[in-house]
Amino acid sequence: MYKSTVTEIFWTTLVHSGLNDRLLHVAASDRGLCLISLQDDTHMNMKQWVGKKFPNAVLIEDKERLSPYLEQLQAYCERRSMSFELPLDLQGTIFQVSVWQALMRIPYGQIRSYLDIATMIDNPRAVRAVGTANGANPIPIVIPCHRVIGKNGTLTGYSGGLEMKEALLQLEGYHDYSATGHARFKF
Structure with a gap:
């Protein structure tokens, strides 16, 4: 057949x-x-x-x-749910998938730095690579890459643009960040 x-x-x-x-x-x-x-x-x-x-x-x-x-x-x-229970078909390298799985462990309404994520995957020297994997996340929102901000508390890049990142953080009730850089980052 x-x-x-x-x-x-x-x-x-x-x-x-x-x-x-x-x-x-x-x-x-x-x-x-x-x-x-x-x-x-x-x-x-x-x-x-x-x-x-x-x-x-x-x-x-x-x-x-x-x-x-x-x-x-x-x-x-609509703030009726703080988590997702969905099957995922992750398409990425082994390293990317490990980063994305770490991102899914960041609780709703909380943030982590790129160094925090690198440490979570037992590779604290891979901060830049974590940033690259974060940017390659094909399932934003569900895999909450918006919850990763700079170590100094500033918003950093986001595939949907910083306004979208800020809106998602605010939706989750997180406001303790600096929007410094909004004018510089137009993506």
Whole structure:
């Protein structure tokens, strides 16, 4: 019997006021959530990312199939939930996945520094590499890379932009940071 080698990636969009009314593209494989795209031109970014991580994949828009993911994201945005119970399909290197797993251990409403994360993965000299892995996180919000700020308490880069990072921290009730640098970081 012939077995297809084509992977199906299901996707849909979400807009929520808790996310600054930004259009997000949410995608999942049959194994779990694999992408939340925060960048501008999100549909193109999603297609490019899926093409790199899932060669020969077919993108299928299916809001109903993604409703469990959307429901949990909406509950988070409405402060009805402080955690996610979702299957994840993590597409990254062993090092990246170890960083992302450490990020998921940061409690809701709390922050850690890049050094804290490097220490959590038993590699305290890998601070810059942790920053790079943090920036490559394909599932922001669920994998809370927004909870990582500079050691001096300042907001640092974020794939969705610093305004989005600040909005997520405020949503979680964390306000003890310095927004210094907002004018410099326009990404």
